[in-house]
Amino acid sequence: MIDARRPRSGIFTFFVGLALFGVLPHAKASDLPNVRHFPVTGPLQFVLHDDINLPFYSWPRTLLSYPVGFSASHVRAEQLQLVDDSTGKTVTMQLSDLQQAADGTLKFARICFFADLKPGKTASFSLTAAADHADAGPSLIKESTDNGVIEIDAGTLQVRIPQSRQFRAGEAIPAPIISINRGQGWLGDNHLISPKKKVTSITTQSLNSGPLFHTYSIRYDFDGGGIYTTIVKIVAGYTFVDFSEQIEGLLKADQAQVDMS
Numbered sequence: 001m002i003d004a005r006r007p008r009s010g011i012f013t014f015f016v017g018l019a020l021f022g023v024l025p026h027a028k029a030s031d032l033p034n035v036r037h038f039p040v041t042g043p044l045q046f047v048l049h050d051d052i053n054l055p056f057y058s059w060p061r062t063l064l065s066y067p068v069g070f071s072a073s074h075v076r077a078e079q080l081q082l083v084d085d086s087t088g089k090t091v092t093m094q095l096s097d098l099q100q101a102a103d104g105t106l107k108f109a110r111i112c113f114f115a116d117l118k119p120g121k122t123a124s125f126s127l128t129a130a131a132d133h134a135d136a137g138p139s140l141i142k143e144s145t146d147n148g149v150i151e152i153d154a155g156t157l158q159v160r161i162p163q164s165r166q167f168r169a170g171e172a173i174p175a176p177i178i179s180i181n182r183g184q185g186w187l188g189d190n191h192l193i194s195p196k197k198k199v200t201s202i203t204t205q206s207l208n209s210g211p212l213f214h215t216y217s218i219r220y221d222f223d224g225g226g227i228y229t230t231i232v233k234i235v236a237g238y239t240f241v242d243f244s245e246q247i248e249g250l251l252k253a254d255q256a257q258v259d260m261s
Contacts, residue, residue, distance in 0.1 A: 034067070035067045035068065035069050035108075036066055036067065036068045036069070037068070037069045037070075037071075037072065038068055038069065038070045038072070038073045038075065038127065038129075039072075039073065040072055040073055043083075043126035043127055043128045044068065044126070044127040045085070045124055045125070045126050045127075046064075046066055046111075046124065046125045046126075046127070047122065047123075047124045048115060048117050048122065048123045048124070049117075049121075049122040049123075050117050050118070050119055050120055050121055050122075052119070052120075053119050053120035054119055055119055057119060058116070058117065058118050058119050059115075059116055059117035059118075060116055061114055061115070061116045061237065062114065062115065062116065063112060063113075063114055063212065063213065063235050063238075064112065064113055064114070064115055065096070065110045065111070065112045066110065066111045066112075067097075067108070067110055068108070068109060068110070068111050068127070069107070069108050070105070070106035070107055070108060070109065071101075071107050071108075073106075073129065074105050075105060075106055075129040076104055076105055076106065077095055077098065077100075077106055077109065078133045078134065079129045079130050079131075079132070079133070079134055080093075080095070080111075080127060080128070080129060080130075080134055081127070081128050081129075081130055081134035081135060082111070082113055082125055082126070082127050082128075083125065083126045083128065084123075084125055085123075085124040085125060085126055086123065086124070090134075090135050090137055091113050091114075091125060091137065092113065092114075092136070092137030092138060092139075092140065092211050092212065093111060093112060093113040093137070093212070094112045094113070094208075094210035094211055094212040094213065095109040095110065095111065095112070095210070096109065096110045096112055096208045096210075096215075097109060097110045111127060112212055112213070113125070113212070114212065114237070136211065137211060138211065139210075139211035140154075140155060140211055140212060140236035140237065141153065141154050141155070141210075141211065141212065141213065141214060141234065141235075141236040143209070143214060145163060148162065148163050148165060148174075149161070149162065149163060149174075149178065150162070150163055150204065150216075152214055152234045154213075154234050154235060154236045154237065154238065155236055155237050156182065156183070156237055156238065156239050157180060157181070157182055157234070157238060157239050157240075157241070158180065158181040158182075158186075159177060159179075159180050159181075159232075159234050159241060160177070160178040160179045160180075160186075161176060161177060161178060161204065161216060161218060161232060162174040162175075162176070162178060162202050162204060162218065163202075163204055164201070164202055164203045164204045164205075165201065165202055166200065166201045167198075167199055167200060167201060167202075169198060172191055173191055173192040173193075173194070173199045173202075173220070174190070174191060174192070174202070175190035175191055175192050175258045175259070175260070176192075176218045176230040176232060176243075176245075176258075177190060177232065177241065177243070178190055180241075182239060188260060188261070189261060190258060190259065190260045190261065191258070191259045191261075192220060192228075192256070192257075192258055192259070193255075193256070193257050193258070193259050194222065194254065194255070194256040194257075195255055196253075196254045196255055196256075197222040197223050197224050197226050197250065197254050197256065198222065198223040199220050199221070199222055199223075200221050200222065200223055201220075201221045202218065202219065202220055202221075203217075203218075203219040203221070204216055204217070204218050204219075205217045205218075205219075207231070211236075212235065212236050213233055213234060213235040213236060214233070214234050215231065215232070215233040215234075216231070216232045216233075217229060217230070217231055218230045218231075218232060222249070222250065222254075222256075224249070225249045226247075226248065226249040226250040226254070226256075227247070227248045227249055227250075228245065228246075228247050228248075228250065228256065229245065229246045229247075229248075230243060230244065230245045230246075231243070231244045231245075
């Protein structure tokens with residue numbers, strides 16, 4: 001059930017075993033600890049090292065995110081390129097939380113990319129600025145729309161979420177995550193049930209769309225002013241979905257809930 005007594009970020013689990021983990025809200029660059037700064041000349045290096053060095057402990061493929069300031073470097077997002085220092089090959093990356101100056105140059109961005117780390121090993125990656133457009137690398141995630149549904153294919157996981165639309169009285173209301181598919185067929189036909197305050201609309205907005213992950217805001221507006229907002233993040237190669245929620249103007253007595261069936 002949606003407990004609407006106060007705004008919150010929640011964690012819950014689908015009956016099909018889909019773990020949904022809360023995500024942190026966006027923060028300003030000045031508020032973040034450990035912000036790196038892209039140099040005026042030369043690369044910015046990210047170094048990973050495993051000091052534990054135990055054979056049964058390793059760091060699996062994980063989406064990393066580094067906050068970086070760009071105010072002194074005067075570069076544009078399309079110029080940036082990430083290189084694996086051990087191979088010299090370009091690594092697919094994605095920028096998020098971009099802040100830009102009036103001329104389009106970057107002030108701040110999170111540099112996101114995948115990496116793993118074996119016991120006792122070191123890995124390093126160099127962020128550089130090309131003179132023109134850099135090689136963006138292959139996309140690992142796809143999106144399509146059909147009949148009011150957005151379908152995101154992240155490889156190991158497919159997810160369906162609702163598109164924006166208005167509702168008439170008596171219409172079924174799709175849940176923020178309608179169904180999932182881990183390669184063995186679609187599971188779930190989930191709905192939001194609100195017997196007292198009717199849902200008048202869903203507004204779905206893409207917050208970040210790139211080669212590694214897609215993030216969406218899905219907002220439900222209720223008759224009488226209630227609002228239920230979820231943030232859904234689907235990451236390429238992951239078997240779960242990042243999920244957070246916020247509730248305003250709804251009470252527990254309103255009996256709003258997500259039905260997962």
